[in-house]
Amino acid sequence: MHEHFMRIAIEEAKKGIGAVNPNPLVGAVIVKNNKIISVGHHEFYGGPHAEVNALKNLESVEGATLYVTLEPCSHFGKTPPCTELIIKSKIKTCIVGTLDPNPLVSGRGIKQLKDAGIEVIIGVLENETKNLNRVFFKYIQNKIPYIFIKCGITLDGKIATKNFSSKWITNSLAREKVEKYRNFFSGILVGANTVIQDNPSLRCKVSNHRNPYRLILDKDLIIDEKYSIINNNSDCKTFIITLDKNIKTKKFQELKEKFSINFITFSKEENLMDILSKIGSYNIDSVLVEGGSSVLSLFFKESLFDGGEIIIAPKILGDNSAIPFLNGFSPNLIDEGINLENVKFNIYDNNVGVEFYKEDGCLPV
Amino acid sequence: MHEHFMRIAIEEAKKGIGAVNPNPLVGAVIVKNNKIISVGHHEFYGGPHAEVNALKNLESVEGATLYVTLEPCSHFGKTPPCTELIIKSKIKTCIVGTLDPNPLVSGRGIKQLKDAGIEVIIGVLENETKNLNRVFFKYIQNKIPYIFIKCGITLDGKIATKNFSSKWITNSLAREKVEKYRNFFSGILVGANTVIQDNPSLRCKVSNHRNPYRLILDKDLIIDEKYSIINNNSDCKTFIITLDKNIKTKKFQELKEKFSINFITFSKEENLMDILSKIGSYNIDSVLVEGGSSVLSLFFKESLFDGGEIIIAPKILGDNSAIPFLNGFSPNLIDEGINLENVKFNIYDNNVGVEFYKEDGCLPV
Numbered sequence: 001m002h003e004h005f006m007r008i009a010i011e012e013a014k015k016g017i018g019a020v021n022p023n024p025l026v027g028a029v030i031v032k033n034n035k036i037i038s039v040g041h042h043e044f045y046g047g048p049h050a051e052v053n054a055l056k057n058l059e060s061v062e063g064a065t066l067y068v069t070l071e072p073c074s075h076f077g078k079t080p081p082c083t084e085l086i087i088k089s090k091i092k093t094c095i096v097g098t099l100d101p102n103p104l105v106s107g108r109g110i111k112q113l114k115d116a117g118i119e120v121i122i123g124v125l126e127n128e129t130k131n132l133n134r135v136f137f138k139y140i141q142n143k144i145p146y147i148f149i150k151c152g153i154t155l156d157g158k159i160a161t162k163n164f165s166s167k168w169i170t171n172s173l174a175r176e177k178v179e180k181y182r183n184f185f186s187g188i189l190v191g192a193n194t195v196i197q198d199n200p201s202l203r204c205k206v207s208n209h210r211n212p213y214r215l216i217l218d219k220d221l222i223i224d225e226k227y228s229i230i231n232n233n234s235d236c237k238t239f240i241i242t243l244d245k246n247i248k249t250k251k252f253q254e255l256k257e258k259f260s261i262n263f264i265t266f267s268k269e270e271n272l273m274d275i276l277s278k279i280g281s282y283n284i285d286s287v288l289v290e291g292g293s294s295v296l297s298l299f300f301k302e303s304l305f306d307g308g309e310i311i312i313a314p315k316i317l318g319d320n321s322a323i324p325f326l327n328g329f330s331p332n333l334i335d336e337g338i339n340l341e342n343v344k345f346n347i348y349d350n351n352v353g354v355e356f357y358k359e360d361g362c363l364p365v
Numbered sequence: 366m367h368e369h370f371m372r373i374a375i376e377e378a379k380k381g382i383g384a385v386n387p388n389p390l391v392g393a394v395i396v397k398n399n400k401i402i403s404v405g406h407h408e409f410y411g412g413p414h415a416e417v418n419a420l421k422n423l424e425s426v427e428g429a430t431l432y433v434t435l436e437p438c439s440h441f442g443k444t445p446p447c448t449e450l451i452i453k454s455k456i457k458t459c460i461v462g463t464l465d466p467n468p469l470v471s472g473r474g475i476k477q478l479k480d481a482g483i484e485v486i487i488g489v490l491e492n493e494t495k496n497l498n499r500v501f502f503k504y505i506q507n508k509i510p511y512i513f514i515k516c517g518i519t520l521d522g523k524i525a526t527k528n529f530s531s532k533w534i535t536n537s538l539a540r541e542k543v544e545k546y547r548n549f550f551s552g553i554l555v556g557a558n559t560v561i562q563d564n565p566s567l568r569c570k571v572s573n574h575r576n577p578y579r580l581i582l583d584k585d586l587i588i589d590e591k592y593s594i595i596n597n598n599s600d601c602k603t604f605i606i607t608l609d610k611n612i613k614t615k616k617f618q619e620l621k622e623k624f625s626i627n628f629i630t631f632s633k634e635e636n637l638m639d640i641l642s643k644i645g646s647y648n649i650d651s652v653l654v655e656g657g658s659s660v661l662s663l664f665f666k667e668s669l670f671d672g673g674e675i676i677i678a679p680k681i682l683g684d685n686s687a688i689p690f691l692n693g694f695s696p697n698l699i700d701e702g703i704n705l706e707n708v709k710f711n712i713y714d715n716n717v718g719v720e721f722y723k724e725d726g727c728l729p730v
Binding site: 312327 | 520694
């Protein structure tokens with residue numbers, strides 16, 4: 001019974017995908033006499049919490065049960081604490097999916113509810129409710145974005161032919177899934193060579209989407225206004241990540257002033273983790289790393305990923321001059337290679353996605 | 366109802382896997398008053414047919430229904446025609462899965478039964494009954510063996526590290542499936558380099574198995590008695606396929622006389638199809654092509670395969686000096702590569718098999 005209503009609360013929470021980052025996804029369901037009388041979810045960043053949305057416009061919820069995927073907040077943030085509202089509303093029982101890892105909240109919300117005489121049950125569908133907020137749970141701790149790797153490859157591990165033809169390796173169903181990822185994560189990161197080869201828009205095609213931040217790793221500042229992500233930047237969401245020595249160049253100044261490009265700069269001494277930390281400082285809680293080969297290899301080499309999905313098409317290029325998915329390692333034994341863990345498979349007609357995570361659990365995409 | 370009993374007949378037929386080649390897999394079920402009174406299958410090459418096994422030891426089957434996966438034979442082969450026996454037994458109805466493509470049989474068996482007043486229904490679970498005998502149907506036509514490609518690769522399309530380490534790429538569940546293939550096909554083919562690198566036994570580890578023929582493509586006769594497939598040949602199932610210029614060498618004669626190695630020789634002018642035709646002449650109706658890279662590439666390049674399964678492990682070698690799954694093509698566009706068709710996926714815990722066929726349908730493995 002509890003699981004049934006919690007499952008509905010989880011579906012409610014998912015309605016916030018793409019809109020709430022870097023806040024958590026939260027859903028709430030209010031049940032009275034075994035009937036749902038209201039539902040609510042956290043709808044947009046800084047907006048009212050799920051509990052508030054579920055409780056609003058209700059005359060009396062005295063004696064009702066509140067199902068909420070994440071521990072109710074007990075502090076003043078962008079909105080007043082939810083615990084106060086719940087106590088005032090005379091909810092009798094509060095069923096919580098998972099505790100909030102936010103040190104400002106964790107356990108305190110539960111304590112306030114219990115102190116007010118509300119019965120509290122914790123951990124109903126705990127894994128599923130945790131999965132809603134793998135991104136939030138990581139980002140809240142040290143402001144390093146959640147990193148998810150996405151790539152479409154042939155059966156023989158290639159991402160393009162020798163002359164960079166790559167349209168299309170994966171099928172339309174698989175590409176639809178990629179759009180869902182683009183809606184889910186706050187930013188997309190690609191290398192400068194991918195921009196030069198493909199001139200991608202890096203927009204999201206999901207309806208009612210928001211576009212992700214476009215992050216271009218371009219240490220030598222080789223891209224210019226020819227490319228769509230530069231000349232089509234009216235939303236000011238393009239970031240170029242480049243070496244600090246380029247700050248003084250005319251191109252840097254022009255791109256910044258004429259095209260409102262944001263820059264993240266780093267010194268030769270700084271590493272990928274330093275760069276991720278700088279990305280995180282812009283409220284970008286999660287990054288979808290899309291390619292190309294050298295960018296993907298960098299993230300795998302440094303083991304700086306939380307998860308990913310590699311989508312395989314049943315095609316063979318069979319050409320050692322074709323562009324490989326990854327490169328730059330040199331293991332002697334199979335076990336010295338990278339072993340992806342917590343693997344699951346997604347079948348898209350004749351394509352298969354290999355989804356993997358560093359930690360147990362998965363994303364609600 | 367018909368499908369229910371035909372499904373049981375199909376399961377009966379599968380009991381002959383590994384034992385009947387190059388004969389077909391056939392299962393039969395006899396039903397009277399809606400109850401199964403007998404089952405039978407074709408048990409071994411040249412042995413009694415499924416119908417005979419189902420009918421033996423029964424007192425009376427007058428008025429009963431016979432379900433048989435393949436059209437009953439009407440000619441004297443290694444055994445007398447089944448149609449005679451069926452007519453004599455006073456079976457009332459005969460339900461047939463699929464017609465026999467064998468020009469000696471096709472349609473004639475059905476005609477004999479009908480002429481004798483037996484009601485005949487054809488095409489119950491036609492696809493599934495056809496799938497039992499994809500190998501037989503191909504081989505009967507022109508004596509070219511059915512070719513199935515099997516390979517275990519990393520996510521980035523490699524079959525070994527730069528120094529040929531390949532143990533183990535795939536997991537134990539996937540390797541169990543490979544043993545089933547080794548039991549299903551009459552022969553296994555590998556290249557001489559695979560013998561030199563891995564010294565494989567090329568035996569089948571399935572219980573109650575028969576070992577397949579071991580076919581080594583070794584045009585320059587570089588392997589010798591050091592290797593298991595040579596010095597462990599008491600069943601005389603090792604074949605070496607080599608250029609005819611090697612016939613005169615001392616090694617050729619020694620391997621033939623001392624180790625009872627069979628040789629298939631070919632001239633420089635002959636191609637892979639000629640070689641397959643010679644393999645077929647030894648009653649080898651099907652070959653599992655297991656590797657290595659250059660042998661697999663040869664079969665893909667000439668498009669001489671009927672199906673295959675590539676099993677992918679979630680491992681990354683990321684090394685362009687590692688041994689690639691395939692090589693030697695050079696397409697400019699994605700669509701100029703090989704497109705595998707009729708794809709289905711088999712999940713083995715954290716490995717995934719990509720099974721594919723030139724023609725619609727699949728094997729009963």
